[in-house]
Amino acid sequence: MVYKKRFDGRKFDELRKIEAEVGIIPNADGSARFKIGKTEAIAGVYGPKEMHPKFLQNPKKGTLRCRYDMISFSVNERARPGPSRRSQELGLVIASALEPVCLLNDFPKLIVDVFIEIPQADAGTRCAAICAASMALADAGIPMKDLVAAVAVGKIGDKICIDINKEEEDYDGPGGATDIPIAYSPVENKLTLLQLDGKIKDEDLVKAIKEGIKGAKKIYEIQKAALKKKYKVNEVLNE
Amino acid sequence: MSKLIIASREVALPGDLLAEGMEFIAGKNTYRKNEKIYSNRLGLVDVKGSVIKIIPLSGKYIPQKEDLIVGEISEVGFSSWQVDIGAPFIANLPLSEGTNTYIRKDEDLSKYFNVGDKLIGRILNFTSTGSLQITCKGPGLRKIKGGLIVKIDYNKVPRVIGKKGSMISMIKELTNTEIIVGQNGWVWINGEASDILRAKKAIELINEKGHVKGLTDTIKEMLEKNSKIKPVKN
Numbered sequence: 001m002v003y004k005k006r007f008d009g010r011k012f013d014e015l016r017k018i019e020a021e022v023g024i025i026p027n028a029d030g031s032a033r034f035k036i037g038k039t040e041a042i043a044g045v046y047g048p049k050e051m052h053p054k055f056l057q058n059p060k061k062g063t064l065r066c067r068y069d070m071i072s073f074s075v076n077e078r079a080r081p082g083p084s085r086r087s088q089e090l091g092l093v094i095a096s097a098l099e100p101v102c103l104l105n106d107f108p109k110l111i112v113d114v115f116i117e118i119p120q121a122d123a124g125t126r127c128a129a130i131c132a133a134s135m136a137l138a139d140a141g142i143p144m145k146d147l148v149a150a151v152a153v154g155k156i157g158d159k160i161c162i163d164i165n166k167e168e169e170d171y172d173g174p175g176g177a178t179d180i181p182i183a184y185s186p187v188e189n190k191l192t193l194l195q196l197d198g199k200i201k202d203e204d205l206v207k208a209i210k211e212g213i214k215g216a217k218k219i220y221e222i223q224k225a226a227l228k229k230k231y232k233v234n235e236v237l238n239e
Numbered sequence: 240m241s242k243l244i245i246a247s248r249e250v251a252l253p254g255d256l257l258a259e260g261m262e263f264i265a266g267k268n269t270y271r272k273n274e275k276i277y278s279n280r281l282g283l284v285d286v287k288g289s290v291i292k293i294i295p296l297s298g299k300y301i302p303q304k305e306d307l308i309v310g311e312i313s314e315v316g317f318s319s320w321q322v323d324i325g326a327p328f329i330a331n332l333p334l335s336e337g338t339n340t341y342i343r344k345d346e347d348l349s350k351y352f353n354v355g356d357k358l359i360g361r362i363l364n365f366t367s368t369g370s371l372q373i374t375c376k377g378p379g380l381r382k383i384k385g386g387l388i389v390k391i392d393y394n395k396v397p398r399v400i401g402k403k404g405s406m407i408s409m410i411k412e413l414t415n416t417e418i419i420v421g422q423n424g425w426v427w428i429n430g431e432a433s434d435i436l437r438a439k440k441a442i443e444l445i446n447e448k449g450h451v452k453g454l455t456d457t458i459k460e461m462l463e464k465n466s467k468i469k470p471v472k473n
Binding site (some may be wrong): 029030047048049050059060101103106107108109110138139140141142143144145146147185186187224227228231232 | 250252253254255256268270272277279280281282295296297298299301327328329367368369
């Protein structure tokens with residue numbers, strides 16, 4: 001069986017339905033929720049604040065620390081709560097995807113803490129997490145060059161699909177499934193995250209990244225609209 | 240040809256293109272990339288002449304030299320005090336900037352400022368490595384006794400003060416209180432208990448609805464209407 005039509009009937013370059021919202025955690029300095037299809041991520045930003053333990057402080061610039069956590073009911077089989085090897089790695093990956101756009105030079109010795117929870121997972125959680133975190137950072141007033149949009153591209157069979165879901169990720173027909181999460185900053189025109197899980201030819205990878213960038217640009221607009229919605233009321237501030 | 244993309248007083252997000260061309264100057268919270276100026280903070284665009292800057296709408300207080308601040312002593316050391324001023328940095332109040340009196344060796348400094356004491360100070364120095372020094376010597380700077388401290392969002396401080404101090408002087412007049420607004424967003428109110436509560440209510444309303452047009456009139460109306468709030472009895 002060749003993969004001709006996507007399992008959920010989407011076009012090959014069609015994203016799942018996206019919901020984005022900013023300012024959902026009153027106690028956080030900045031927060032956001034990003035939902036793409038059934039995958040949902042909630043991010044809260046606390047800081048800048050003093051960093052502890054003190055020996056980790058960087059006297060030249062601030063530090064960005066991300067904590068990624070999947071809630072135990074987020075997947076079909078209960079995930080063991082608490083940090084795991086996977087979640088620790090993803091925390092670092094997300095931090096390094098966001099760091100290139102954050103301007104932390106004004107915060108020597110300080111830390112910006114980002115907490116990301118995944119209440120519901122259907123593939124592409126790291127991408128949803130990056131999208132939510134970048135919105136939350138902007139909401140918290142952290143200086144940033146740009147927002148970051150992320151999307152998971154895949155090669156399912158021999159077709160390049162963007163924003164793959166769990167069903168596609170587990171596809172084991174001819175060609176197999178390849179998962180390529182990317183994060184992209186449109187102003188910088190740079191990828192801040194590029195991972196690959198599976199097999200893919202050189203030329204297909206280039207094609208996949210190009211498709212991914214197209215999808216990321218669409219997500220970028222949704223992120224901006226969500227941020228503007230929260231601060232729209234402020235437009236009348238003009239005395 | 241230079242062109243402004245986002246008009247003055249509109250919301251800009253990080254990465255938004257603000258202007259094209261070399262005739263504009265990138266001010267605070269913006270950056271230039273080739274011929275384009277981008278925003279790097281969430282805030283309102285402010286264009287004055289050819290300078291474009293962003294007035295932030297969120298974020299924490301970052302100290303600036305000469306800022307008037309209201310703070311609270313958090314630690315008493317051997318030769319200095321540490322002061323919480325609502326910034327992510329801890330402020331240092333050296334002995335020489337805290338008091339004029341002669342202090343003997345090994346004297347307990349809590350006599351002058353103890354933990355929990357409030358003060359009005361000024362930022363003396365703030366280095367790029369995050370060291371922060373404040374002073375309590377100068378006109379109007381002192382340890383404060385009594386009154387109430389209201390903590391508001393520091394981005395709303397200009398609204399609380401108003402144009403040339405119009406808002407704050409009106410609140411002072413109508414509530415008959417003494418008010419000091421620190422640039423860090425800590426507001427000290429002193430006076431009769433009932434008056435303090437009225438002033439507090441007004442300031443909290445500004446903090447909440449800082450974006451509403453004609454706020455001065457709303458506050459004035461509110462204060463004139465509730466001119467007799469009775470203090471809460473414990």
